[in-house]
Amino acid sequence: MSSATMPTAINRTFSIAPMLDWTDRHYRYFARLMSSELLLYTEMVTTGAIIHGKGDYLAYNQEEHPLALQLGGSNPEDLAKCAKLAAERGYDEVNLNVGCPSDRVQNGRFGACLMAEPDLVAQCVAAMNEVVDIPVTVKTRIGIDEQDSYEFLTEFVDKVSAAGCDTFIIHARKAWLQGLSPKENREIPELDYDRVYRLKQDYPQLSISINGGVKTLEECGEHLKQLDGVMVGREAYQNPYLLAQVDQQLCGLDKPVLSRDAVLENMIPYIEKHLVSGGRLNHITRHMTGLYQGEAGSRAWRRYLSENAHKPGAGIAVVHEARASMELK
Structure with a gap:
């Protein structure tokens, strides 16, 4: 691998959640100005868009590194093809979306409904790992619908980690696939941070990051006492200056805070x-x-x-x- 395509070292302490229509390349450039350490994610891009779409869905600014591509899909072959393209384009990580609850996503058989198919997710992860050297990670929920026991979550993690995924980002809410909109799914199901903490205690060898409801760097610091990383969504978008002290407060860097x-x-x-x-x-x-x-x-x-x-x-x-x-x- 040439030095030009060497992936950037990833610090998982703080990341910004993939958010449709929000975390495009312009926002990511803006966010990177405020923090050199945070990990950026693209909006979710479907395998169909990359393989069959007319636009360039993998375009980004070089300044955005470290940068992860979030993929939506459930066909191992298609996911592998897209992961390979992402690695060739210089992305530092490929992330599989197993958390989005929208009807459109379910109809395409990906997103949160895949939690019910851990064997398929494992196949997807294995297929991507076969063709790339960069990390293949999974973003998921703590459960779906009535399948929300801790055992359900650990069975999923067991199978997917056995396929070569050692990094999970857990949205600490379950997803209701019927009856709630995506917006409601970000607010109505109760947060259960303790379940994510327990997962890390039971799987110390895995990197576990938490997502959901985090609004301040102080809250991030509390989560980081028990976990490897914190992913912040809406607050990082609506109050972006929050990012200006990530490097100093969470990553221990001694450098001035930009006004x-x-x-x-x-x-x-x-x-x-x-x-x-x-x-x-x-x-x-x-x-x-x-x-x-x-x-x-x-x-x-x-x-x-x-x-x-x-x-x-x-x-x-x-x-x-x-x-x-x-x-x-």
């Missing part, structure tokens, strides 16, 4: 490059509306961007004007 304004200044060249290539301003700024959350004038910042960044021809001046609007009383 919000410094983060914004560092985004300007990236935004300008996107605009020059024909991209639209709001493709990027939609991910940045939460940068000043909690600060005086943050509402003015959000409003100015949401009202102006989508307009035809909107340029970098809109970003500067949005920042200036915060100072107006």
Whole structure:
């Protein structure tokens, strides 16, 4: 393997959850500016989109490393083909989605419904491991529907780990596959952090990260006393400046914390490059509306961007004007 394709070392302490329509390459670039250590995940990409789609579903910015591709699928051959493509493109990890509860995903026989088919998940993991040297990991739930015993979870982990998966990210809620929307599945089933802690105690040889309901770095620190990593979703998106102290507070790095304004200044060249290539301003700024959350004038910042960044021809001046609007009383 040439040095150009050597995967980046992965620190699993803190990661950002794959979120559809949210964790695209623009958001990931923005997040990486605030932390060199966090692990980034793509939105879930289906094997069908990669194999049959017309667009390039594997595009990313080199600055995003370490970066994991999350795949949706249940055909071992297709997953292996996509994992191989991901490794060739330089991704640092391939993750299999066994947690998404949406009807569309179930109809494609992947996501959380796969928890009921641990033998198939094991085959998928084994097929991917055969063709790549990068880690193959699984993101799952603690259970589905009435199948939510600890024994159900451990049977799944036993079979999938035997196939070569040594890293699990566990969303500490079960998924209701019938009757709840994906949004409700992120909020209604009760969180059971203790079950994830118990899993780590019973499987000390595995890397276990937790996901679900985590809002502060202090909470991350509490989870990290018992687990290998914490994955944060909505809070990392809606309050992105949370990421600016991950390296210092959770990873022990001694380096200055970037100010919000410094983060914004560092985004300007990236935004300008996107605009020059024909991209639209709001493709990027939609991910940045939460940068000043909690600060005086943050509402003015959000409003100015949401009202102006989508307009035809909107340029970098809109970003500067949005920042200036915060100072107006």
